[in-house]
Amino acid sequence: MASLSETAAGGKGHPREARAPRARRERHSLTKLFALVVCAIVLMPILTLAGIALTGTGEMWPHLVSNVLPRATLTTLQLLAMVSVLSASIGVTSAWLVVAYEFPFRKTLAWALVLPLAVPPYLAAYAFAEFFLFTGPVQTLYRAMFGFQTARDYWFPDLRSTGGVAFVLAFVLYPYVYLTSRIVFIMQGRNIADVARTLGARPSAVFRRILLPVARPAIVAGVALVLMETLNDMGAAEYLGVRTLTLTVFSTWLNRGSLEGAAQIAMLMLVLVFALLLAEQWARRRQRFHAARATHIVARPPRTRLTGWKGPAATLAVLMPVLLGFGVPFYIFGSYASRRIDQLFDPALLRAFTHSVTTASTAAMLAVFVALLLINAARVARSRTVSLLTRFAMIGYALPGTIMGLGLLFALARFDNALDALMREHFDYSTGLLLTGSATAVVLACSIRFLALAEGAIHSGLEKLPPNIDHAARSLGQSSFGSAWRVLLPLLKPAILTAAVLVFVDTIKELSATILLRPFGFNTLATFVYEQASRGVVQDGAVAALLIILTALVPVVLLSGALMRDREAML
Amino acid sequence: MTTGNASSTFGRLAAAALAAGIAYVPFAASADEVVNIYSYRQPALIKPALDAFTAETGIRTEILFLDKGLEDRILAEGSNSPADVILTVDIARLTNAKEKGVTQALDDETVNANLPAEYRDPEGHWFGITKRARVVYASKDRVGDEPMTYAELADPKWKGKICMRSGQHDYNLALFSAAIAHWGPEKAEEWMTGLKNNLARKPDGGDRPQAKAIMAGECDIALGNTYYVGLMQTNDKEPEEKEWANAIKVKFPTFENGGTHVNVSGAALAKNAPNRDNAVKLIQFLSGHEAQQIQAEQAFEYPVEPGLEPSPVVKAFGELNADTLPLAEIAKNRKEASEMVDRVGIDDGPAS
Numbered sequence: 001m002a003s004l005s006e007t008a009a010g011g012k013g014h015p016r017e018a019r020a021p022r023a024r025r026e027r028h029s030l031t032k033l034f035a036l037v038v039c040a041i042v043l044m045p046i047l048t049l050a051g052i053a054l055t056g057t058g059e060m061w062p063h064l065v066s067n068v069l070p071r072a073t074l075t076t077l078q079l080l081a082m083v084s085v086l087s088a089s090i091g092v093t094s095a096w097l098v099v100a101y102e103f104p105f106r107k108t109l110a111w112a113l114v115l116p117l118a119v120p121p122y123l124a125a126y127a128f129a130e131f132f133l134f135t136g137p138v139q140t141l142y143r144a145m146f147g148f149q150t151a152r153d154y155w156f157p158d159l160r161s162t163g164g165v166a167f168v169l170a171f172v173l174y175p176y177v178y179l180t181s182r183i184v185f186i187m188q189g190r191n192i193a194d195v196a197r198t199l200g201a202r203p204s205a206v207f208r209r210i211l212l213p214v215a216r217p218a219i220v221a222g223v224a225l226v227l228m229e230t231l232n233d234m235g236a237a238e239y240l241g242v243r244t245l246t247l248t249v250f251s252t253w254l255n256r257g258s259l260e261g262a263a264q265i266a267m268l269m270l271v272l273v274f275a276l277l278l279a280e281q282w283a284r285r286r287q288r289f290h291a292a293r294a295t296h297i298v299a300r301p302p303r304t305r306l307t308g309w310k311g312p313a314a315t316l317a318v319l320m321p322v323l324l325g326f327g328v329p330f331y332i333f334g335s336y337a338s339r340r341i342d343q344l345f346d347p348a349l350l351r352a353f354t355h356s357v358t359t360a361s362t363a364a365m366l367a368v369f370v371a372l373l374l375i376n377a378a379r380v381a382r383s384r385t386v387s388l389l390t391r392f393a394m395i396g397y398a399l400p401g402t403i404m405g406l407g408l409l410f411a412l413a414r415f416d417n418a419l420d421a422l423m424r425e426h427f428d429y430s431t432g433l434l435l436t437g438s439a440t441a442v443v444l445a446c447s448i449r450f451l452a453l454a455e456g457a458i459h460s461g462l463e464k465l466p467p468n469i470d471h472a473a474r475s476l477g478q479s480s481f482g483s484a485w486r487v488l489l490p491l492l493k494p495a496i497l498t499a500a501v502l503v504f505v506d507t508i509k510e511l512s513a514t515i516l517l518r519p520f521g522f523n524t525l526a527t528f529v530y531e532q533a534s535r536g537v538v539q540d541g542a543v544a545a546l547l548i549i550l551t552a553l554v555p556v557v558l559l560s561g562a563l564m565r566d567r568e569a570m571l
Numbered sequence: 572m573t574t575g576n577a578s579s580t581f582g583r584l585a586a587a588a589l590a591a592g593i594a595y596v597p598f599a600a601s602a603d604e605v606v607n608i609y610s611y612r613q614p615a616l617i618k619p620a621l622d623a624f625t626a627e628t629g630i631r632t633e634i635l636f637l638d639k640g641l642e643d644r645i646l647a648e649g650s651n652s653p654a655d656v657i658l659t660v661d662i663a664r665l666t667n668a669k670e671k672g673v674t675q676a677l678d679d680e681t682v683n684a685n686l687p688a689e690y691r692d693p694e695g696h697w698f699g700i701t702k703r704a705r706v707v708y709a710s711k712d713r714v715g716d717e718p719m720t721y722a723e724l725a726d727p728k729w730k731g732k733i734c735m736r737s738g739q740h741d742y743n744l745a746l747f748s749a750a751i752a753h754w755g756p757e758k759a760e761e762w763m764t765g766l767k768n769n770l771a772r773k774p775d776g777g778d779r780p781q782a783k784a785i786m787a788g789e790c791d792i793a794l795g796n797t798y799y800v801g802l803m804q805t806n807d808k809e810p811e812e813k814e815w816a817n818a819i820k821v822k823f824p825t826f827e828n829g830g831t832h833v834n835v836s837g838a839a840l841a842k843n844a845p846n847r848d849n850a851v852k853l854i855q856f857l858s859g860h861e862a863q864q865i866q867a868e869q870a871f872e873y874p875v876e877p878g879l880e881p882s883p884v885v886k887a888f889g890e891l892n893a894d895t896l897p898l899a900e901i902a903k904n905r906k907e908a909s910e911m912v913d914r915v916g917i918d919d920g921p922a923s
Contacts, residue, residue: 067913129776134787150788160775241737241775243918251739254639255909257667339808402639409640413647420651433651516640520607520633520653531614531636539809540615 032386035377038370039389042448045407046270046396049263052410056260060252064261068248075162076245079237080227080276082166083173087226088219090170091177094318096207099185102303103314111560113318116325117175118552120509120526122235123545124172125165126538127329129240132159165242169230171325176229177222179498180460184218185211203304220280221456227276228398228452231269234512245269246400259406266403273398330549336542343543352528353547359439359514359524360507363446364454364500370447371454371499372489375462380480390455397452401445401512408445409517412436441517442524446507453506454499461495462488494562501559505552525551604630606849609645611638611659612836619869620862627856630849645673645841654841655850658700661741663748665697665837666902674839679851685858689897690835690875699835699898700857701872704891705746706831708793708800708819710785719824721750721832725765731921733769734781734790738917739909742778742796742834747911748904749832752896756907763915773920779803779812786818796834797821797891801871801884821888830894834901836872 098110132138134151148154196206237244253262306314378387416433423431435441473483511526525548532541614634621632645652668674676695690699751759771790781793803816823831844850863874868882
């Protein structure tokens with residue numbers, strides 16, 4: 001599938017268009033120019049940070065190299081490995097179970113599996129700690145059962161470890177893998193699977209040798225998102241006391257007063273991401289899948305009914321991730337919130353809610369619009385530059401929100417101040433901090449941060465369409481814009497909806513960039529929780545925390561339902 | 572059809588966003604009297620004092636809570652920054668604001684008369700408003716009443732019995748900086764290694780969970796700030812915290828000079844304060860008797876004002892004899908302390 005997208009972007013296979021008339025070429029170069037401008041804006045935070053990194057003297061490196069980086073890098077790599085293995089196993093297994101088998105509550109669980117997406121990792125870490133640490137219900141029950149008294153009497157896996165953070169992150173992030181792999185299993189897995197089985201392969205062999213390799217690009221796309229979320233996570237690792245590279249960025253910046261050094265480490269992390277993605281592509285270099293890419297699944301392939309103990313066992317297996325990733329946080333914050341119902345009527349909470357929803361919807365639309373524009377530019381104008389820059393901009397998703405926000409802040413503030421000086425000089429009118437003084441900066445930050453999600457969703461939607469569908473429209477007399485508008489866009493609607501929902505949900509959860517960039521009197525639900533929780537009283541933010549989960553839940557459920565009904569172009 | 576649903580969802584989203592767009596105009600200072608505060612301190616904690624300020628002067632307060640990057644934001648905003656007053660905890664953060672050049676000097680008679688010289692910057696770039704001591708929370712059941720020293724925390728008799736939050740946190744860094752100032756870097760590092768070896772578990776969470784860990788029997792003593800104990804003791808919303816507080820007593824460890832390490836929360840006048848007069852009034856007010864009393868009563872901090880008693884809750888902890896080491900000395904050692912924390916690996920927990 002990756003190879004097909006490269007063909008689409010690179011345009012090796014379309015000799016006819018290479019001799020396009022001049023008018024079309026000019027229109028293409030206009031598209032390209034516009035896309036390049038957008039790319040520049042999207043890349044602004046990273047470029048600003050790179051600039052800051054270059055001004056550094058490097059005087060903190062001896063300390064970092066001898067005392068911090070080896071360990072932090074190792075921890076980070078271990079964390080990444082554990083999170084990817086765990087989230088991929090959960091996501092793929094549950095996707096395969098709900099697609100291929102029939103068991104009790106399958107339908108409900110199929111959409112419930114997406115729910116953990118609504119839980120921000122920093123809240124999950126807190127809830128897991130309350131639930132699994134010494135004073136939580138799990139260990140209390142364990143002690144009661146075996147008659148232990150203190151922590152020294154028995155061994156229990158410690159959540160405050162790299163493995164613990166991986167456990168927390170995997171259970172809230174696996175839906176990315178679940179979403180991407182389920183679609184592949186539904187769309188194309190069955191056909192080849194059926195062929196293999198008629199040829200005598202056992203079901204387990206079919207899964208391992210046929211379906212997994214076919215789904216690999218989709219799994220990788222999901223895992224890549226999980227990895228980037230893991231790298232930009234600050235809250236969960238800090239709360240559970242695990243020293244990752246991300247935390248090193250912050251201690252270098254805040255405790256040793258070196259923003260330059262922090263930017264240098266952040267750039268190093270981006271190189272790491274880039275290397276990981278390249279390595280994966282290289283490992284996959286010999287594989288080419290030309291599976292049928294049906295737009296219509298006329299007959300739903302029959303699911304194998306699991307009988308006897310296997311049915312309930314499957315139900316349990318699929319229920320576990322939902323209970324952990326969604327149930328535990330919901331239970332913990334729900335019980336705090338139930339003692340603070342009066343907070344629901346706090347006008348500040350209502351304002352925070354409104355700000356969250358408006359910011360998230362605006363960011364979602366902006367991100368989808370920009371993603372469509374970039375993809376279209378890469379496709380129609382066949383610009384390798386745009387395609388490459390887009391790819392590069394997506395990596396920014398792996399930056400911690402505060403650091404990315406900082407890059408944006410410096411860039412936007414410079415623009416604001418320059419504009420203000422210009423306006424004062426020529427028109428005797430002060431525009432002040434036009435962008436950084438308003439919530440515009442927050443919307444921009446979230447759109448740029450989560451552009452990777454929108455681009456990924458739309459891109460994979462596009463890959464599932466027959467490659468020549470717009471050429472067919474073109475040969476029937478449509479312009480390239482017309483075919484994109486009348487043919488591709490309607491077909492991409494489910495993909496666009498997915499993209500919008502993902503950006504919306506992540507913006508609702510977004511904390512660190514928002515807190516740095518928001519103007520006076522502008523709290524979102526996430527910053528509201530943080531203000532409450534910053535003294536160490538997370539309980540006081542429980543109502544708002546629960547509202548975050550519920551607000552993010554609405555589009556997640558809608559999306560899950562929409563995808564469930566829509567069998568024509570399932571994502 | 573799903574596509575129909577999708578498009579109508581989009582329509583609704585678009586309408587909602589358009590309506591919201593009106594809210595996305597830049598923040599404009601209104602005509603009435605206002606003072607803009609960039610605060611590292613939690614709004615709820617300082618609200619009582621700010622409300623009293625508004626009641627007395629009629630000046631409205633706008634507060635922006637920001638922890639990471641407060642100074643960088645003001646720096647980026649430059650001459651157009653709306654910030655008038657910076658409120659923050661920890662001496663190193665106050666001096667950092669000065670060093671980054673986001674503050675301006677203030678030489679005000681009232682403020683200088685209210686605050687003892689050791690709690691303000693000699694050049695007037697920052698002012699300590701409240702004090703807090705970094706003390707030991709000790710189990711009521713398992714630890715005796717004998718006096719303690721900071722040096723003793725490295726004594727093997729505490730092996731496996733000490734809990735603390737991350738060594739890279741402001742409050743611990745300030746304590747370590749003080750240790751470096753008192754003992755010199757070599758002895759301080761030796762001490763920190765001893766402390767690391769005595770830890771019961773890897774440092775994590777905030778100060779309050781350490782009290783909880785003592786109650787749970789995970790450790791016998793922990794490092795923590797004084798006011799958290801008051802906040803836990805009086806937490807009616809989460810009565811569980813009262814139990815944590817009941818499981819511990821406060822001990823005031825000392826350096827060789829008999830002083831306990833104290834830190835400050837403070838205020839600074841922002842460099843380009845657009846409402847400078849109001850900002851000065853606010854700093855005057857915060858240094859004054861009424862605000863000092865409010866902070867002492869409601870936030871369980873020690874007042875900086877000489878002769879003013881702390882709240883009865885705090886008094887019950889015992890007598891505080893604050894270290895006489897100048898705060899500027901402490902701030903100077905922060906980078907060294909942060910590197911030492913990494914070198915010793917205190918955040919990796921007890922040695923393997």
